Amino acid sequence: MNLRKTTAAMGGVLATATVLTALAATPASAGTNGQQLKFHDRIGNTYSINVIGTNQSGDLADHCFATPNTDNYLSGWWWKGTVEIYGSADGSCGSNGGNDTFLIHVSVPESQSGSDWTTFSD
Numbered sequence: 001m002n003l004r005k006t007t008a009a010m011g012g013v014l015a016t017a018t019v020l021t022a023l024a025a026t027p028a029s030a031g032t033n034g035q036q037l038k039f040h041d042r043i044g045n046t047y048s049i050n051v052i053g054t055n056q057s058g059d060l061a062d063h064c065f066a067t068p069n070t071d072n073y074l075s076g077w078w079w080k081g082t083v084e085i086y087g088s089a090d091g092s093c094g095s096n097g098g099n100d101t102f103l104i105h106v107s108v109p110e111s112q113s114g115s116d117w118t119t120f121s122d
Contacts, residue, residue, distance in 0.1 A: 032111045034078035040121035050093035053083030064093035080110040
């Protein structure tokens with residue numbers, strides 16, 4: 001191999017290594033396939049919520065979350081599209097019947113910059 005071919009081959013390897021290093025060092029952008037939810041209980045009478053909607057995999061999902069605080073981060077679940085949220089005055093997510101305090105529909109973007117959280121309130 002002559003010097004020109006060797007230098008060109010080494011340049012290609014170095015460029016590939018640089019790109020791979022840059023990709024590995026770049027953090028994933030926030031919320032690129034759904035968002036987590038944050039519930040702000042402005043009235044103070046909601047102690048659990050049930051979220052029903054599409055998850056990050058495109059499957060229908062539902063989950064009951066305890067909401068004991070004014071600001072509740074509903075972490076570990078990723079949603080996108082329109083989700084139904086039932087608020088409940090107890091910790092049952094309405095499974096006891098008759099305890100719903102509200103029903104709202106929240107539009108959750110599939111992607112957004114700056115935060116993984118979509119905030120909603122009662």
